[in-house]
Amino acid sequence: MWRNLLLRGTTCLLQVAAPRFLHQRPFPPFSCVRLLTQRLLHRPPQLLDKGYFLAHSGTRAYKNDAKSALEIPTTPVTITDIKQYLRSKDIPFHDGHSCLHIQSIFINPSDRKDSYCLFIDKTTGQFLCKDTMVEGSWEDIQDCLEVMQKQEQDFLSPHVLLGYSESMEEQEERESELREVQRIWSSSVPLTDVPEEEALLVKTMFQISKVSNATLKKFGVRLFKPTKSLVFPWFGGPDSSLKGVKLLSAQRTDNNKVIYKEATVPKCNSFHSLFGLPLVGRMDAEVVLTGSELDTLAVSQATGLPSVALPRGASCLPPILLPYLEQFKRVTLWLGDDIRSWEASKIFSRKLGLRRCSLVRPGEYRPCPMEALAQGKNLGQIIKSSIPAAHKSIVSFKQLREDVYGELSNTEQVAGVKWARFPELNRILKGHRKGELTVFTGPTGSGKTTFISEVALDLCMQGVNTLWGSFEINNVRLAKVMLTQFAMQRLENNLEQYDFWADKFEELPLYFMTFHGQQNIKAVLDTMQHSVYLYDINHVIIDNLQFMMGQEHLSVDKFAVQDHIIGAFRKFATNSSCHVTLVIHPRKEEDDRDLQTASIFGSAKASQEADNVLILQEKKLATCPGRRSLQITKNRFDGDVGIFPLDFLKSSLTFEAPIQGKHKLRKVAFKPENEGGEGMKVEGKKVEVKKEKVAKVAKAPRTVTGKESVQK
Numbered sequence: 001m002w003r004n005l006l007l008r009g010t011t012c013l014l015q016v017a018a019p020r021f022l023h024q025r026p027f028p029p030f031s032c033v034r035l036l037t038q039r040l041l042h043r044p045p046q047l048l049d050k051g052y053f054l055a056h057s058g059t060r061a062y063k064n065d066a067k068s069a070l071e072i073p074t075t076p077v078t079i080t081d082i083k084q085y086l087r088s089k090d091i092p093f094h095d096g097h098s099c100l101h102i103q104s105i106f107i108n109p110s111d112r113k114d115s116y117c118l119f120i121d122k123t124t125g126q127f128l129c130k131d132t133m134v135e136g137s138w139e140d141i142q143d144c145l146e147v148m149q150k151q152e153q154d155f156l157s158p159h160v161l162l163g164y165s166e167s168m169e170e171q172e173e174r175e176s177e178l179r180e181v182q183r184i185w186s187s188s189v190p191l192t193d194v195p196e197e198e199a200l201l202v203k204t205m206f207q208i209s210k211v212s213n214a215t216l217k218k219f220g221v222r223l224f225k226p227t228k229s230l231v232f233p234w235f236g237g238p239d240s241s242l243k244g245v246k247l248l249s250a251q252r253t254d255n256n257k258v259i260y261k262e263a264t265v266p267k268c269n270s271f272h273s274l275f276g277l278p279l280v281g282r283m284d285a286e287v288v289l290t291g292s293e294l295d296t297l298a299v300s301q302a303t304g305l306p307s308v309a310l311p312r313g314a315s316c317l318p319p320i321l322l323p324y325l326e327q328f329k330r331v332t333l334w335l336g337d338d339i340r341s342w343e344a345s346k347i348f349s350r351k352l353g354l355r356r357c358s359l360v361r362p363g364e365y366r367p368c369p370m371e372a373l374a375q376g377k378n379l380g381q382i383i384k385s386s387i388p389a390a391h392k393s394i395v396s397f398k399q400l401r402e403d404v405y406g407e408l409s410n411t412e413q414v415a416g417v418k419w420a421r422f423p424e425l426n427r428i429l430k431g432h433r434k435g436e437l438t439v440f441t442g443p444t445g446s447g448k449t450t451f452i453s454e455v456a457l458d459l460c461m462q463g464v465n466t467l468w469g470s471f472e473i474n475n476v477r478l479a480k481v482m483l484t485q486f487a488m489q490r491l492e493n494n495l496e497q498y499d500f501w502a503d504k505f506e507e508l509p510l511y512f513m514t515f516h517g518q519q520n521i522k523a524v525l526d527t528m529q530h531s532v533y534l535y536d537i538n539h540v541i542i543d544n545l546q547f548m549m550g551q552e553h554l555s556v557d558k559f560a561v562q563d564h565i566i567g568a569f570r571k572f573a574t575n576s577s578c579h580v581t582l583v584i585h586p587r588k589e590e591d592d593r594d595l596q597t598a599s600i601f602g603s604a605k606a607s608q609e610a611d612n613v614l615i616l617q618e619k620k621l622a623t624c625p626g627r628r629s630l631q632i633t634k635n636r637f638d639g640d641v642g643i644f645p646l647d648f649l650k651s652s653l654t655f656e657a658p659i660q661g662k663h664k665l666r667k668v669a670f671k672p673e674n675e676g677g678e679g680m681k682v683e684g685k686k687v688e689v690k691k692e693k694v695a696k697v698a699k700a701p702r703t704v705t706g707k708e709s710v711q712k
Helices: 003-010 043-051 079-090 140-153 168-187 196-206 212-221 293-303 317-324 338-350 370-376 379-384 396-409 423-428 448-460 475-486 497-507 521-535 558-576 606-610 662-666 676-701 706-711
Strands: 098-103 117-123 127-129 222-224 229-236 241-252 256-263 287-288 307-309 330-334 356-357 437-441 466-470 511-513 541-542 578-583 614-617 630-637 642-649 655-656
Touching: 043 229, 079 098, 079 521, 117 317, 127 140, 127 229, 140 642, 168 229, 168 241, 168 256, 196 241, 196 606, 196 614, 212 423, 222 578, 229 466, 241 293, 287 293, 293 307, 293 370, 293 379, 330 338, 338 356, 370 379, 423 630, 437 448, 437 606, 448 578, 448 655, 466 475, 466 521, 475 497, 475 511, 521 541, 521 558, 558 578, 558 606, 614 676
Parallel strands: 287 307, 287 330, 330 356, 437 578, 437 614, 466 511, 466 541, 541 578
Antiparallel strands: 098 117, 117 127, 222 229, 229 241, 241 256, 614 630, 630 642, 642 655
């Protein structure tokens, strides 16, 4: 492990930090934590031989956020590797649903009480000790066990793992967030203590009139009067202290619908709350997983079953929360009443373990829990009628019948997420859907990366978790382009606004691969698979395919290699229910010819496997605006194809469809009152053009037939 860390260039201070649990500050996935115990520090010769000492480089500490780069272990671990290693160390383990359980090595054996409270993720190897809140990577726990065996120790102190040293900025930000949490919590009042008339208005506004005061008090729901928001607490850690809060506000639209807006402190990337978890008993074997705190209140009140809410609803299930759901033998996922919640339920059930999961299918008689409570429906019966997540390889139409009806009755949701900046794309493609493969091509220098970055940004701004794999340009330059498109202005001319827009941009569910240049397809697919597991990525952009072909065997036919890569991406998109956009350069064509589907480089495999084929056309000889156009030549969803022009706005690096009638106005004939002026000039030009055409035709050689020569 340490050799790999040295190659990565990571460093740490050789000092004993103040006692502090790792959960007190957020760490990026697969962050490298170090083993520095008092005993280790007292034996430098042995440690130097083993390479355990890392010198401090003295470089400036930058904030290491998951958004800046997506990293995976240099050698991805498998469940077989984990089990074999534990058996080699004579460590007993329980094979759980999504984790392996072992006795904690950070607790004195006399205090363990045969408790298997250390959980190792089967997919990533990440571990979490629930009793001490120590967490780390698979390599970290391997090093801990090696040191324990070498030093003949029964356990290690929970303070031996140190993360990256915090910068002053990070420490101040963390302390500021904790102060803000305490301020909001102390300023809010329990909803049960609010005067009856005001409480009735609040319940009506949030549509929770059927929720009793006893339920609100049981879950500790409060009201933050300055913003008229409900406050849901996050209690965690060994001492069950207050770690954060979520504020929920409600707003009515013109058609009398209620729109909820939520904000979390700390930020959503560090907000790992399972609302309702402190009320779950150790012996409870069944739980209902919901997509919102209000739904959890409804399920708990109506059924009495343990219920917890995901921190980010149906958009994400962070793997760090899986150990807290291990005790349940049955998990019912009731995440909402739309098709997106249904798709998320099927994805999350794979993480939780298909055999123990059942899903509540959205439908007219199965709305979300809070609506079901308001309508007087039997929530217990709805939960009992949930369908198992595990299925056989062969299904009948009887099993598909509800799915078919769901697609017919929810055509807009089935069509996918709509673009806000490209209405013409919505008209042709209908939307952006999970599990599809899109092939995008265009001439060199036409702006493929700029265009596809705005298309992806548009979706990301609507909550589509996005992973960018840019092998052609580095991440800094790509992020600069996307930030300019996000702000719709050149920030180099308005640097005083940079922090404002950067803060908003940082909140987007956007991640970048650290790859650059030619890469091996296996490494890229491993990264994509981990991103789907860790961050619930819904959209992956690969720019571009040619950069993955250079790493394959030179003796293999390049077209066969390309077919293999495209097939791998097709399989990933289908199995992971993730949309993959693949940028492919076209083959060389003449400048005056438009690109076709057959112009895509390689064999026909790309167009055959793709669900959508998009071509960015460019007429280099044209001088008028709108010389670029986007052509959709394949649309497997409903077959609609078409083309529409695009204008490029250099000031914001964005594209837009020209205003209708914009070019026609330039071609309108002169008005009668201008006959003696501009109108005559236009007519004169038309006559001159006609004369030139006639002269060219007269000069052009033509073949004379035999009949014509006789007549002459």
